[in-house]
Amino acid sequence: MDPVASLGKLDILPIELLDIIVSQCCDIQTVVTSLSLVNRCARVILHSSFIYQRLRCHADRALVAMLRTKVASYFTLADVDSILCGDPYCTRSGDFGPPLWLPECCRCCMSCLRGAPDLSGLPISRHAATKALGISKSALARLPTYESPYPCLSFRHARAAAVKIAGGEAQFMARISVSPWRQAAYDAFIAQTRPWDNVARYMVAAPLPYFDKRFGKVDRGIHCLGCQRVVVAASMVNCVYHREDIRRRDTVYVARDFIHHI
Structure with a gap:
């Protein structure tokens, strides 16, 4: 049935x-929540978008997660599509990144999701950012915010904004150190927990496969069973296994890279 309303x-417009x-x-x-509710004609326009069709087919869980965490207000369909069909590797480690890190709309691997050494993705509340970074609430209002389960933002985004306002890294650290209570709040946030123990990280990550446009195929990644068995065997005989073994166990490979791992 053709839409009647215009x-x-x-x-x-064409x-x-x-x-x-x-x-x-x-x-x-x-x-998704406004335009599609205008009338049937608007819904037809949305559903006829090739990018929207591809995301609904292959990245529906990521879209739902973005809507529920309210990150969807800061990114477009084309942004997510470029991640889905673009570089499949983690922006930090270079490994295949099946999770989508929602606050920055970028790929990350499980190792970085558990404990990026620079804490760049660690969630921080608006109150904690104001207290620890010395940045105003009006400046924070321009940064992507997500619900997890309370309003949070990316520590890297908040810190970068604070550095920009201060005029540079040295000036920012000087502003932190000049105030004892701000220095204490900053140090307390950094040391509050090991990054891999922070549950909030996992609440703002969603699965996102890699779509190969050239072959029209979806690659959700391959785990190495041998690397998994190394860790399991070591734990059964009470042997000490290294962090590198854990990293290999958690590493996911795209099909074209798995042969090099073998």
Whole structure:
């Protein structure tokens, strides 16, 4: 059944421009929860978007997670599609990154998700950021915020904003050290817990496979059973296994890279 209601002034635009507006100009929250509810014609435009169709087919869990954590207000469908079909590797370690780190809309591997050494992805509340980084709430309002389970933002984003406001890394650290209570709050946040023990990390990550446009295939990654058995065998005989063994056990490979691991 063809839609009866129109898009008003947008009706004069060709379908190609409407597709660009839907996928590249509007954030996901607006497109899914507002535009699609205008009328049937708007829903037809959304569902006819090739990028939206691909994300619904292969990245539906990531989209749901972004909507539930309210990160969807900061990214477009094209942003997620570029991650789905682009570089499949973690932006930090270079390993295959099947999880999508929601606050920054980028791939990360399980090792970095558990404990990135620089704590760059560690969630921080607005109150803690204001107290520890000396950044105003108005400046934090411009940064991506997500619900997990309370409003949080990425520590890297908050720290980068504080460094920019201070005028540089040295000036930022000087502002931290000049105030004893701010230095104490900053140190307390960094040392509050080991990053791999912070449950909030896992609450803002969603599975995202890699879609190979050239072959039209989805790659969800391959685990090495041999590396898993090394850790299991060591634990059964009470042997000490190294952190590198844990990293290998948790590493996921795309099909084309797995042969090099073997």
